Amino acid sequence: MLQVLGPQRPTPNAPACLEEFGGEGTVLVLTAGWRHEETDDEALRRHLGPDVVVLPLYTWFEVVMKELPELRAAYRARQDAWIRMRQLHRLRLTPALDVVRNLWAAGTSGDDPVMKRELSAAMAHVRDLDRQMCDHVEAIRAEHAGAIGAQKGHKVVSNMFEKARKAVEDARVVVITGGHVAVLLNRIRFFGVDEALRTRHANGGNIVAWSAGAMILTERVVLFYDDPPDGPSHPELLGRGLGLVEDIVMLPHARQRLRLDDADRVALLAQRMGTACIGLENGAWLARDGQEWVNRAEPQTAVRLETDGRVECLRCL
Amino acid sequence: MPTGAMRPVHDLLAAIEAEPGREDELLAAFEADHTFPIADKNTAVFWYRGAAETTAVYLLHWVFGLESRQPFIRLGDTTAWYLPVELPHSARVEYKLEVQEGENRRWVRDPVNDRLALDPFGANSVCAMPGYREPRWTRPEPGARPGRTVTFSLQSQVYGDTRETKVYLPHEFKPHKRYPLLICHDGRDYLRFCDMVTVLDNLIARHEVAPIMVAFTSGHDRNREYGADPRQPAFLVDELLPVLRERFPVTEDRSELGVMGASFGGVTSLYTAWTRPGVFGKLLLQSGSFVFTDIGHHGRSELFDPVVDFVNDFRNDPSRIDARVFLSCGTFESLIWFNRSLKPLLQDAGIDVRFVEAQDGHNWINWRDRLRDGLTWLYPGRLWMYYE
DSSP states (O other), rough: OOOOOOOOOOOOOHHHHTTOSSSSSSSSEOOGGGGGGGTOOHHHHHHHOOOOOOHHHHHHHHHHHHHHHHHHHHHHHHHHEEEEEEEHHOOOOOHHHEEEEEHHHHHOOOTHHHHHHHHHHHHHHHHHHHHHHHHHHHHHHHHHHHHHHHEEEEHHHHHHHHHHHHHHHHOOOEEEEEEOOOOOHHHHHHHHHHHHHHHHHHOOOOOEETHHHHHHHSSSSEEEEEEEOOOOOOOOOEEEOOOOOOOOOEEEHHHHHSSOOOHHHHHHHHHTSEEEEEEEOOOOOEEETTEEEEOOOOGEEEEEOTTOOOEEOOOOO | OGGGHHHHHHHHHHHHHHHHHHHHHHHHHHHHOOSSSSEEESSEEEEOOOOTTTEEEEEEEEEEOOOEEEOOOEESSSSEEEEHHHOOOOOOEEEEEEEEEETEEEEOOOTTTTOOETTTEEEEEEEEEEEOOGGGSSSSOOTOOOOEEEEEEEEETTTEEEEEEEEETTTTOTTTOBBBBBEEHHHHHHHSSHHHHHHHHHHHTTBBBBBOEEEOOSSSHHHTTTTTHHHHHHHIIIIIIIHHHSOOOOOGGGEEEEEETTTTTHHHHHHHHHHSSSSSSSSEEEEEOEEEEEEEESOOOOOOOHHHHHHHHHOOOOGGSSSEEEEETTTTTTTTHHHHHHHHHHHHHTOOEEEESSSSOSSSSHHTTTHHHHHHSSSOOOOOEEEO
């Protein structure tokens, strides 16, 4: 059973959520997104109880990188390739988004078939670029899989793999916290926890995730912040997520990070993603009920970005 | 009929003229009903209630382009004085009043305005126009985990004395990690008047700025030491930096080493980068006193002689700078023209530069308010990646 929560500050609702999962066993928490503070679990224990066990993926990764220089070099090369690819991709994405905005500015009468066709093509191009972004991330992963995979056979790493798999399998509930979304996703994949989570999900095991943790459960992870200090920007794809949640893009802290009062920006993001864009605020609690997601908290804690630029409170999806 | 900020003053005068016997009562009620200066979109009305012997009141400010000593107008035959001044909507102006009583003149802070700005010389009153907003990140923010500071002393051969440096370490500081380093001139003043520890705590906690170490150093005779004096680059590069490397985990990456300062602190930062190329990869220069001459004398004090010589040399060969540069300056400063002209000069030399102007003067609050622009430009955090 999947439960998706909003950011836990200032008022955490993870304790109320976890109360629903009684029984024996550990509450296994993946806090790799907290990076150096991964094992600072005092607040987690205070809120989630004494059964909390942190799976220290970030710490393990640091150990592995220190002990296996060949792996470190292979990993670094892959990171460099991704960074370069993102820079180049941005050069293509920015003008493509400008084209859509310019066409909107030129007039968006729904009855004008000429404009409609051009707009549709421009938006399709943006979506295509987003698809390519995900494909190219995977292509680079594949190109470096050999070098990295060969090193993963080392005993140090394989022991960690097995420990992680068993911990995920045995836990009463697995909790994935927020933090640095790329680091979180990366460490989960590195130690094969992605596969363990998929198995757990397929078997109906309980998984609770919030903020960055919620983002990585989906098929596509979108990075977003409309007003960074160096001026307005546009959302970008990080790449594919774990795919446990289909047809949703999760946007934690949407009110803080997105200009939800700017209908054009909202519409552009919603149309571009072509799937449900859900903003999650503190207090949100989305639970999967059959094929439907239900917001078990106050409706205003979660919002849906509509393709016409409206922002609607979410009761169910 | 006056409108906006002048309307209440006009109404008050009319009321006093109608009921002269209630002058004191009406003046007291007026002062109780308003905050001063009274501001509308583009006008601030300054106010002073004098004594019977007050013969003149002047507004003293440092807004380049406006007369720096402006006389107040007496309100009818009363002891009250006022002065409307046109100011931009987002302006922030520091000022004092000069009160003349017979032969005596004295400078005072505005007695009906509690808003003050501290600086090394004391404090000034502040007029903040409606468009000015104090940035949230200048005050402690909930959830911002505090860094800490470590202080050490260094015996300087260059200066022949002992100098104290305070080093800010971010909350996440781990001795086995390496961190970018920014050396800050006038460190004591940046800590005191810009609340720089709070600013760093907040911006790092927001992930807007990367976790960095900041070394706060202060001069003993800063107007000389920071005025393009070769001793300062020698102190920074040959004495302070090696000790910082020895005591703290400073990055090996030169591009992550920075130096910053305001006014003459900006001059010595640029001077250091120019005379010691290849050491610092980032410059944060606030209201730098980059005075130059095309012909003739600079017309400022003799402290500027070496500064002008340096800036003239620098302008002939800016490409010796090998750093990313952030520049800021207030539009109310006489230095705005020199700073504005620096941007295209640096850009033409292929230097990555960002320039920010603000409707403020040559003061510490202006420099504090621009820190987010500068620090995020030079040491951007992973804001895009964090969803907590």
